[in-house]
Amino acid sequence: MPVRIGSVRARTTVAATAVVAVALVVAGLAVVLLLRASLDRQSDLQSEVSAREVASQLAAGVPATRLDLPDSEEHPVQVVDSSGRVVAAGEDLSAISGSAAAEQDDDAPKRGMVSDDVGHSTGSATVDGETAGYRFASLQVTTPRGETLTVNAGTDLATAREAVGTVTKAMLAGLPLLLAVVAGVTWLVTRRALRPVAAIRTELAEITASSDLTRRVPVPSSRDEVAGLARTTNETLAALERSVERQRGFVADASHELRNPIAALRTELEVAAAHPELLDLDGLTEEVVRLQRLAADLLLLARLDAGERGVTPKPIVLAGLLREEAGRRRAADRFPIGIEVEAGPLVLGSRDRLARALGNLLDNAQRHASSEVNITLREENDRWAVMDITDDGPGVPPDDRERIFERFVRLDDARSRDDGGAGLGLAIARELLGVEGGTLTVEAAPRGGAIFRIRLPLHTVRVGDHGRA
CATH class of the missing domain: 3.30.565.10 (Histidine kinase-like ATPase, C-terminal domain)
Structure with missing residues (x-):
């Protein structure tokens, strides 16, 4: 059967597919954003752990030149003094940009203490000549000699970004397939749901063509709106059948009732024409009056059947x-x-x-x-x-x-x-x-x-x- 763009089935399929597409896009964005936020929090935690490990060494009095620093490629670390001079840095680390050092609190911690305030930011670091994105944690520490230093430690974002990209690509690849499945299922379900409607329409068309009001449309076994439509249609056909039968009976009875007085009136007139002396004017007048009343009654009933009201109460x-x-x-x-x-x-x-x-x-x-x-x-x-x-x-x-x-x-x-x-x-x-x-x-x-x-x-x-x- 050809597909009509304006059909209920087509409109339902398009609407369902569009709704699912919007829902999937919104859900996908929410998943990606939540995943990215979760990975950022994990990176912040790793960066903060690295920064506190280095800061704890400084607070314990370890000189900046003897610090045990993590691998610069995974967790680049840089220690700067209050004037911004780099006093320690990881191996092969040449530059850090975008750290949150400038955002730290001006109140320095006490001697031998690490600040509880941590700043997080996204920046880049150049390790062994290659620049990459990192998530930095910055905190202050005061050495036992009273020198306040800032520790910047980063966590590589490549893994997190790769995970987000993989999820995004998977969603984009699966979206068309899922939408195709939704469209196909909706099309099939709608066709099955509308099959009784097509049967009702076909039967009504045949009833209209044959003028056989004794026929009825099929009622599906389901207890849904389509079954209710079929029952209501059959009730309407039954009422229409009764109305037609009533009209036919009315026409037949009216014809019978009119035939008798007209025949009687004709007989009396024919007798009067042949024998004028037998003319019964009173009888003729009575027959005419009765015929007039009958015609008036039939006209009144016809107006009532037509639903005529037309009178202001x-x-x-x-x-x-x-x-x-x-x-x-x-x-x-x-x-x-x-x-x-x-x-x-x-x-x-x-x-x-x-x-x-x-x-x-x-x-x-x-x-x-x-x-x-x-x-x-x-x-x-x-x-x-x-x-x-x-x-x-x-x-x-x-x-x-x-x-x-x-x-x-x-x-x-x-x-x-x-x-x-x-x-x-x-x-x-x-x-x-x-x-x-x-x-x-x-x-x-x-x-x-x-x-x-x-x-x-x-x-x-x-x-x-x-x-x-």
């Missing part, structure tokens, strides 16, 4: 809305509507949507009631406005208490379409209340019948409206 006094909707039905009520208001809750939402939902529920209750319909309005836990719409009809079987809120569902298949409607009223009511943040459920009434319970979140301000209508 406003405070609504539920008691006033309830009485208003009940008052619209009193003239043509099949049964009276009793209203009991135990509280005056205020909710935030769309008055038209809430009125439509309440109207659908009142129509449903009056359609199924035997003798009465009652409405109770109250508050619950200072959080909810609760409205119960109760009828004394046959009730709703427990197994059907969720199914009745589906679209085009009519439990009583034997009743006429005119009496039963298209089976959209309860579905519209629940979806409208859901848009407003509320819920709609159905329960069995204590004395028989059904209770449709609306819960809406309370607004922060409440209006006192107690009493019974």
Whole structure:
């Protein structure tokens, strides 16, 4: 497979390699500096030991001309007096530069004593005609005769510098190889980690091409983010499949519901055209009105499915809305509507949507009631406005208490379409209340019948409206 510079695998490999390279360079510098400092301390110690050995001889009264001096090539030693004159030097040692003699304390030690203060510096010495770098230790000593001398002793830095150079070269030689290993391992690990992602992408592409929403992407056995992505993708595909099936069912049911009134209307018009004396204007008007209402319901559901909101919520006094909707039905009520208001809750939402939902529920209750319909309005836990719409009809079987809120569902298949409607009223009511943040459920009434319970979140301000209508 060709390597793409912008791919996740390539970017991950480059980033990992760069991070490791920076870390190795920093770690290498730290190691080299620590090694160099350690070797310098060791050289300082060796130089100081050599200087103290010579100073101890001077403090003991050994003349400068009879000093036992170490090998000049490894530890060049030079003894100078207070005026800077060389009074003793190692064999074949011709010059020392860069020693710390000038930095010594002006307070000379007592007679026969060696100073505790030691100065360290890096300089050079010429031994047998060859100049090399050395690490010097300088200290003062006072002879028993009262003469103060300075002893400069050095340690060859060639070995230390060679060790530092060897380590540095080894690191520089191993760095590219180590980076190559890191890059290769990162590339392989990333490829293995992204293999499930490639499988998910391939399966999604095939699902898109085939439009087969029953298929699912493979879920890897690992419990990582890729497995979570696969599960979420399958959940999304399942939700999409349900949505598509719902839309197909909706279109099929809508076509069926529209076909019947249109066919009936066409039949009546054809009969009227052949026999004008049989024209039933009232029947035609009723069919047109029912067809108009069905089309309006279908359009409303389509807007809700599309996620349409588009209404600025406003405070609504539920008691006033309830009485208003009940008052619209009193003239043509099949049964009276009793209203009991135990509280005056205020909710935030769309008055038209809430009125439509309440109207659908009142129509449903009056359609199924035997003798009465009652409405109770109250508050619950200072959080909810609760409205119960109760009828004394046959009730709703427990197994059907969720199914009745589906679209085009009519439990009583034997009743006429005119009496039963298209089976959209309860579905519209629940979806409208859901848009407003509320819920709609159905329960069995204590004395028989059904209770449709609306819960809406309370607004922060409440209006006192107690009493019974």
